[in-house]
Amino acid sequence: MTNAVSEEAGRLVVKLTGDIDLEHAPRVRELLLECVGREKDVVVDLSGVDYIDSSGIANLVEALQTANRQGTGFQLVSVTGQAMRVLQLARLEKVFAIHDDLAAAIMATG
Numbered sequence: 001m002t003n004a005v006s007e008e009a010g011r012l013v014v015k016l017t018g019d020i021d022l023e024h025a026p027r028v029r030e031l032l033l034e035c036v037g038r039e040k041d042v043v044v045d046l047s048g049v050d051y052i053d054s055s056g057i058a059n060l061v062e063a064l065q066t067a068n069r070q071g072t073g074f075q076l077v078s079v080t081g082q083a084m085r086v087l088q089l090a091r092l093e094k095v096f097a098i099h100d101d102l103a104a105a106i107m108a109t110g
Contacts, residue, residue: 001016001017001018001019001024001027001028002017002018003016003027003028003031005031008102008106010040010041011040011041011042011105011106011109012035012038012040012043013043013045014031014032014035014042014043014044014045015047015048016028016045016046016048016049017048017049018048018050019049019051019052020049020051020052020053020055020056021051021052021053021055022053022055024056025053025055025056025058028059029059029062029063032044032059032060032062033063033066036063036066036067036070036072036074037066039070039072040072041067041074041075041109042067042072042073042074042075043073043075043076043077043102043105044060044075044077045077045078045102046076046077046078046079046083047077047078047079049080049082049083050080050082051082052082052083052086054086054090057086057087057090057092060096061095064095064096073097074096074097075096075097075098075105075109076096076099077098077101077104077105078100078101078102079098084098
């Protein structure tokens with residue numbers, strides 16, 4: 001599992017790659033909460049995620065809730081089929097703002 005954080009159009013873009021499972025979830029949680037803590041909108045790029053389990057989904061939910069409490073945006077982009085299936089099973093595909101790509105996320109929020 002690898003990750004990278006960059007800034008684009010005033011947003012923090014977190015690109016996650018590999019598996020987000022019980023083994024890697026603590027690192028993902030730390031990264032997401034650190035980014036959300038910067039009080040900027042956060043966009044999470046899931047295009048490189050091969051597998052995500054409930055611990056990974058819990059990390060995304062916690063980061064979203066934190067962002068909502070502080071009034072910043074939290075969006076998902078380029079969600080892979082496997083990740084989308086897990087979000088749908090948990091009925092979270094309507095909870096998250098999900099866009100096809102970074103450009104669409106930027107357009108949606110101005």
